[in-house]
Amino acid sequence: MFTSLFPKHLFLLPLVLYWTGCLCCVKQPGPASQSKTTQSKMPAAGGWQILFDGKSLKGWKETAFAGAGKVQVIDGELRIEMGLIMTGANYTNATPKLDYEIEYEAKKTDGADFFAALTFPVGTKAVTFINGGWGGAVTGISSIDMQDASENETTKYLKFEKGQWYKFRIRVTAKKLQVWMDDKVVIEQDIAGRDLSMRAGEIELSAPFGIAAYQSSAAIRNIRVRELPKP
Numbered sequence: 001m002f003t004s005l006f007p008k009h010l011f012l013l014p015l016v017l018y019w020t021g022c023l024c025c026v027k028q029p030g031p032a033s034q035s036k037t038t039q040s041k042m043p044a045a046g047g048w049q050i051l052f053d054g055k056s057l058k059g060w061k062e063t064a065f066a067g068a069g070k071v072q073v074i075d076g077e078l079r080i081e082m083g084l085i086m087t088g089a090n091y092t093n094a095t096p097k098l099d100y101e102i103e104y105e106a107k108k109t110d111g112a113d114f115f116a117a118l119t120f121p122v123g124t125k126a127v128t129f130i131n132g133g134w135g136g137a138v139t140g141i142s143s144i145d146m147q148d149a150s151e152n153e154t155t156k157y158l159k160f161e162k163g164q165w166y167k168f169r170i171r172v173t174a175k176k177l178q179v180w181m182d183d184k185v186v187i188e189q190d191i192a193g194r195d196l197s198m199r200a201g202e203i204e205l206s207a208p209f210g211i212a213a214y215q216s217s218a219a220i221r222n223i224r225v226r227e228l229p230k231p
Contacts, residue, residue, distance in 0.1 A: 048103070051091055052078055052223040063088040063205050063212060077219040080211070082111055086202055088212030095209050096172075096227050097121045103169040104211075104223040108162050111216025112136045115160070119206035122172055125196040126207040129170055129179060129187075132160040133214065141177060141189060142199040149199075154187045173228070 054076035062071045067084030080087050106116030114133040119126055128142045130149040139156040140149030171178040179187035198204045206212050
């Protein structure tokens with residue numbers, strides 16, 4: 001008698017409402033969970049600052065080495081021509097002094113010695129990363145405890161082919177210097193309590209931040225720096 005007052009399909013209504021309620025209770029991914037995923041993929045360090053625009057020598061000047069060759073921009077590259085002894089360029093704007101990374105790419109185009117030695121600050125001091133010195137193979141940091149790249153713990157013997165690009169990345173902290181070549185660690189040196197300095201001679205003109213080639217010519221590109229996150 002009671003059921004005859006309602007169409008038969010209305011008996012399905014409670015069941016439909018039940019399943020609808022269950023679906024509404026299912027937790028959908030919200031903005032917070034999506035944000036967490038995005039943050040986990042973010043790089044730990046800060047953003048890169050470009051030091052060489054590939055168009056001009058803006059922010060750079062030729063280093064006053066005696067008998068230096070030309071420094072110019074060609075095809076987006078910083079070209080260092082072979083001089084009598086050394087040729088190079090200094091960055092004229094401010095750079096970090098500690099807790100930072102430098103990255104650049106370089107290739108030797110001629111010569112048989114270091115082709116893209118980078119002088120960079122470590123606090124109030126400066127040192128030089130030598131690549132391919134002393135006849136083309138010695139790689140290391142000059143100087144640590146008055147010993148240059150050919151005679152301290154950082155000394156490595158690496159082969160550099162003419163015309164081949166190499167990517168270098170240097171990390172500077174108060175406790176350690178690290179150098180990568182083509183994403184492989186080649187130097188990892190504790191420096192706490194060590195005496196850091198430049199090797200005596202004309203290379204000191206590259207301080208506090210400069211690139212130099214010794215009786216070689218080279219091309220450099222993609223020079224950039226970024227500060228590391230504070231601990």
